[in-house]
Amino acid sequence: MRLYQLYLGTNIPNSNTVVSKSDLLDFLTLFDDLVGYTLLQADGYWYGVSETSFILQIATNRPNIVENVGRRYKLTFSQESVMLISPDGSVNFMED
Numbered sequence: 001m002r003l004y005q006l007y008l009g010t011n012i013p014n015s016n017t018v019v020s021k022s023d024l025l026d027f028l029t030l031f032d033d034l035v036g037y038t039l040l041q042a043d044g045y046w047y048g049v050s051e052t053s054f055i056l057q058i059a060t061n062r063p064n065i066v067e068n069v070g071r072r073y074k075l076t077f078s079q080e081s082v083m084l085i086s087p088d089g090s091v092n093f094m095e096d
Helices: 021-028 063-076
Strands: 002-009 038-046 049-060 082-085 091-094
Touching: 002 038, 002 063, 021 038, 021 063, 049 063, 063 082, 063 091
Parallel strands: none
Antiparallel strands: 002 049, 002 082, 038 049, 082 091
16 A cells, blocks of 8 residues: 545635535545545645645555545635645645
């Protein structure tokens, strides 16, 4: 298995609401093939603006699962971007 990390912001653009830990845990139940993960809370910054963020660590041999979670999170919670760090240390911003 290899360890992947998704960095998930919680501020929802053009809204006064944020993604709560409960919202995120409910969202993660949508993925039957996500058998285990670690969820860490962090203080993140996006274009100089501070926001509570989550780091979702997933150990898997199937990187497509991680990419699917990241892309769906971005769409579901109207995020501008989700950052993915792959096991080799490469960084990808899911922005499209």
